[in-house]
Amino acid sequence: MKARIEKKLSKRLVDIASSVFVGVWIDKDEPSELAYKQRTRVSHVWSVGGGTDYWGEGQDAYTVWADWKSNWPWHGPFNSFPEGHEFECYPDTGSFRPTTRSLLKLAADCELISKATA
Template identity: 70%
Template sequence: MKARIEKKLSKGLVRLCPSVYRRAWIDKDEPSRLAYKQNTRVSHVLSVGGGTDWQGDGEDAFTTWADWLSHWPWHGPFAVYPDGHEHQFFPNTEGFRPTTRNLLKLAADCERASKAKP
């Protein structure tokens, strides 16, 4: 994936799912990891994380798209694996294809579900 596409997906993800990414910020100083790997000048990407932890150590910042790619199973309407299973307590995502289109649809569905809750 190109870094400029990641920037557009990050922006779209924040628009689709603002409840999850309400603390997203624009990284003005640093290019994203993907832009750095591709040696491109894509900057001003919506990011999450960064800052310092309770010990004062720096934390990593990720684009919202990179964060979504690593955490989408926990936001979806997936049942957990049963007790005794090799992956017990983890979401059962069998049958779900994590394509870009499906992940964006999942984000929109998660937002709709969070707004429907009282």
């Protein structure tokens, strides 16, 4: 994936699922990790994380799209594996295909669920 596509997907995720991404900010200074690897100059990407923790140590910052790609199983309406299973308490995402389109739809569904329960 190109870094400019990642930038557009990050903005789209913030637009459709703003309650899922709390504390988002625009990284104006540093290019994303993907842009750095591709040696492109893509800036002003929606990001999460960063800053310092309780002890004053720096935390990693990720683009919204990278964060969503690594954490989507925990936000979806997936059942957990049963007790005694090797992956007990983890979400069972066996039938879900994490394509770009399905991940965007899942984010929109999570936004609708969070608005309905609020």
